[in-house]
Amino acid sequence: MGWEELLIELLKTIWKSDLRKKLYPRTIFLNYDIKWLIDQYSDEIVLDSLIPYSEIVRWLGLTKDATNKKISEIKIRASEEKFCLSADNSDLRAFQGEALAKMKEKGKMTSNENIVHLENVEVRKEETILFIESACYADQAQSNLVMDWEGPHTLSRIANVNTLRAYLKSRYINSLPSLNEHILANTIGIAAIILYRDGRHLVPYLPQRVGNSFKDLFKETGRTPKGVAVFEGGYHCTASGATQWRHGSTLEEIFTNDMHNELKEEVGIRKEHIEILIPVAFCREFLRGGKPQIFYVGITDRSRDELDELRTEAIETTLASKMVPEIHDEVRDYGTEDELYNKLKLKGITIEACANLHYVEDFVKVFG
Numbered sequence: 186m187g188w189e190e191l192l193i194e195l196l197k198t199i200w201k202s203d204l205r206k207k208l209y210p211r212t213i214f215l216n217y218d219i220k221w222l223i224d225q226y227s228d229e230i231v232l233d234s235l236i237p238y239s240e241i242v243r244w245l246g247l248t249k250d251a252t253n254k255k256i257s258e259i260k261i262r263a264s265e266e267k268f269c270l271s272a273d274n275s276d277l278r279a280f281q282g283e284a285l286a287k288m289k290e291k292g293k294m295t296s297n298e299n300i301v302h303l304e305n306v307e308v309r310k311e312e313t314i315l316f317i318e319s320a321c322y323a324d325q326a327q328s329n330l331v332m333d334w335e336g337p338h339t340l341s342r343i344a345n346v347n348t349l350r351a352y353l354k355s356r357y358i359n360s361l362p363s364l365n366e367h368i369l370a371n372t373i374g375i376a377a378i379i380l381y382r383d384g385r386h387l388v389p390y391l392p393q394r395v396g397n398s399f400k401d402l403f404k405e406t407g408r409t410p411k412g413v414a415v416f417e418g419g420y421h422c423t424a425s426g427a428t429q430w431r432h433g434s435t436l437e438e439i440f441t442n443d444m445h446n447e448l449k450e451e452v453g454i455r456k457e458h459i460e461i462l463i464p465v466a467f468c469r470e471f472l473r474g475g476k477p478q479i480f481y482v483g484i485t486d487r488s489r490d491e492l493d494e495l496r497t498e499a500i501e502t503t504l505a506s507k508m509v510p511e512i513h514d515e516v517r518d519y520g521t522e523d524e525l526y527n528k529l530k531l532k533g534i535t536i537e538a539c540a541n542l543h544y545v546e547d548f549v550k551v552f553g
Contacts, residue, residue: 324370453495
């Protein structure tokens with residue numbers, strides 16, 4: 186059985202267990218309930234029956250040549266303009282300020298770096314064109330990251346509206362909001378699953394995501410009490426994050442280089458440790474109201490033990506900088522594919538990792 190089938194079987198198992206409430210709860214800012222999310226956007230085509238993402242374009246083809254051709258035809262059109270989050274009315278504008286203040290209060294926003302906003306995307310046969318602008322992390326902190334916050338806040342003054350998702354749903358009904366909807370920041374996320382060799386098999390290297398309560402362990406030591414913004418607990422992609430804004434004109438210069446930076450920072454995997462890393466698909470995520478996401482899959486030449494050592498070093502570096510790591514330092518918690526699957530049934534998996542894993546089986550068929 187391949188990973189696509191295993192994922193659905195896994196999600197069905199989790200849905201019937203106590204893990205469901207732990208991994209896919211309704212939190213203060215976002216509702217992780219998979220079936221509820223899919224129902225909210227029932228006009229969209231999901232990646233798979235229980236994976237709440239829709240695919241904009243798939244770059245992973247049936248052969249290496251076909252895949253490389255599609256990737257070579259990805260064009261970047263970067264604007265000199267800076268994205269500006271908008272509001273239809275004074276109530277929505279007030280809500281944005283209230284949401285941002287609440288995110289800061291909860292420790293889910295401690296910096297305001299420049300990241301990448303997707304203005305539009307065009308897919309023309311083999312060609313993909315991404316139109317991007319610079320945005321601030323604060324833009325998404327008061328839009329895509331607070332879709333289900335019930336307040337109290339000013340937006341609830343509007344009849345039949347208690348969340349930003351409900352406000353947008355009144356306009357788009359069962360579809361995701363348009364990418365041109367500037368009420369949402371729609372910043373581009375990146376995520377990667379790196380595979381390591383276990384004999385003849387390629388196994389996904391998935392670290393465990395920390396829960397938000399993890400920050401409490403660091404308050405007494407003076408480290409920044411930063412909460413995890415999304416995906417608290419469960420196994421996760423090897424690394425992920427919001428794409429940092431930088432000047433460039435190609436996918437590699439802006440997105441792939443930043444993916445390498447995320448891998449190094451979060452799990453210590455450096456560029457020289459990777460044999461291949463490619464973008465496999467561009468998707469939209471239901472959880473954060475259609476937030477765009479580029480998924481990568483790659484292969485490392487490091488052994489499982491070496492990867493664990495690199496991860497420990499990366500976590501120690503994070504702690505030394507008085508920041509809170511987003512993953513646990515639990516080394517050698519699995520080695521084989523079967524052991525990984527059993528761990529996923531025991532501790533669960535994030536929605537984002539499910540979407541990323543969706544492409545692993547086909548990637549292995551082509552590049553494994």
